Amino acid sequence: MSSVRRIAREEWRLWLRSKVVVAAALIVAVLIAVTSILTANRIANEQAQRVEQQVAAEQTFFAQPDRHPHRMVHYGHYAFRPPPPLAVFEPGVDAVTGQSIFLEGHRQNTAMFADTKAAADLGGFAALTPASLYQLFLPLLLIVLGHALFLRERESGTLAVILAQGLPGTKLALGKAAALLAVIAMFMLPLIAVAAYSVTLGERMLAAFSLVGGYFVYLCAWGAIVLAASVLLTQRAVSLGVLIFVWLFAALIVPRFAINASSAAVDAPGKIESDLIMLAEQRKLGDGHNAADPAFMQLQAEVLEQYDVETIEELPINWRGVVAAYSEAELTDLLNSYAEERMRLEASQSRIFGLFGLLSPTIAVSSASRAIAGTDLATHHRFLRESEALRFGFVQALNEKHAAELDYAIDMNRNADEAARLRARVNASAWQVLDEFRFAPDGADERLGRAGGSLGILLAWLLAAGGIVLVAARRVRL
């Protein structure tokens, strides 16, 4: 048996002999198993539910009776974002951003303009999810298990005996690393189970196992940091203290700081402030419900000329519908430009936050984990854009029906009496304009591409910490 394997085996025997270590490992294993099962249940339910809700919402829309088309514009519609299978493990921003939005005319969903603070709370390290257990608690357990891994030999004087047998310090360190690696491999089992389960829910193999790989590299990086401390330091109390501090730094201090720094660096206006500006600009566009609004004089002139008529009553189409479509387009342009600006700010905040992974592997793994799971900000933004396109599509289609299928005179007269109201309707077949909407997660390649930077940072952490271990072990002194 190679000496590296022998050292690792003895280390395991020692751990198994220590009841505290076994108890700690058991508690964590149970914790991970329980949180995984609980979230898995919730997600599986939600996923099925959201698709059902989407179908139900569409059917209700299609099933509406004959109505005035503009009533349908305000009747609205729902768009649902089913949680991706890996949200079982990593709910990511979903908890903050919500997963369903209401779509209606002249209004963009509020989620698009939610307070930046909520979206910038990219860290979200607060909730007890399987992901946060892996990100925060497992490194802590590695610290408890490994802080004296190497220095214990120095303390007890056995280091001299080991080295005097001709065993290089690097091999001793590798043996200890192998022992820790076996612990990490054991820690990976629940995640592997979750990944396999997500594949049965439709997740791509590549994504599921990249997530496993990402966390494996993350825990190995922590293992290397722990081992480095135990090679470089000579007292176990010091080693434990230093490692706990590193953990606090990586898991709590840097993420808090990164959130503040990224929102400070990218100055996003507060919600109230931007709402006021937006409202002022919106007023200038005129009210699409009032076809007589002076804001539409220019349009009126153009349309009259186009149809070569003198008055709107002579137009072959319903002027009110034309105005509604025109003002919807104008308003949407305005709101979209605000929404895009806001998403651009959030995306740069998220990018800056991700760069702090260079200071904390915990941030790097959290960014990678969300991107791979499809619960990151980018996925949420795509959902907002797609549901907005859906909204604009059906609202404008209804406005077109309004212009083409409802006579202007009947429309103007709609409030005269009940009979007039009943006449001012279009046939229910018009509601088929609604497109079916199914939000699908990005392909595995694309998600991996987004996670690439963070995964690279994680690998760099592992290589750096591993390198320190090897260099320190090679020149180890008694």
Next chain:
Amino acid sequence: MTSPLEAKSLSLVREGNAVLDGVSFTVARGEIFALLGGNGAGKSSTLLTFLGFLKPSGGEVLVNGQSVTGDVAAARGAIAYLPEAASLYGHMTAYENLDYFLDLAGKPAGRADLDAALDRVALPAEARTRRLRSYSKGMRQKTAIALALLRETPILLLDEPTSGLDPVAIDEFHDLVKALAGGGQTVLMVTHDVYGACQVADRVGLLRGGKLVGSFSAANGERIDTETVHAAFAERQAA
């Protein structure tokens, strides 16, 4: 022919203090060389330098004619070392300790070999399956000596090997060392036992304040005279 062990004008500085100062000696193949000296004289440091744990600040140490700093692995491969404090694992039995360290040395041994070595140091058979935590000091020392024997290296560096041993065990140990040297193994040992050193060694060196201040050899088959060495030791300590 190159000597198994050679110190050439060896100087050593530990944490800013000069510990060894121009120490030169050689130990020939099959020879037993005993280093005597007061506490802090630099005896243990000398052994650690041969093992490459400490780097000379001047001069050099050679193992089988090769500079230790040049090839630490070769030196450690050729040497079995008995540390000053017998540091084996308290949570393991004698068998487990020996098995483990021999495995790390790349020289695994079977149970019969282990028993043979433990017999030679007279560790009671009953104790061999007990954890070292429950051992007396001398029993731990015997186990550590057994490990050094089992390595079957050409060179033995022994730091106070008889410390903790009872008088009978000390005599038996001296016989053992003589037998090993007779078999061609080279022994450099450090001790406070002037009488014992004179009994067992072919040559005794006297170290004081990091300098080799005296050397006594056995003349024509006789043992080194204890009285002479003792007198020199006392006188030079006082000086």
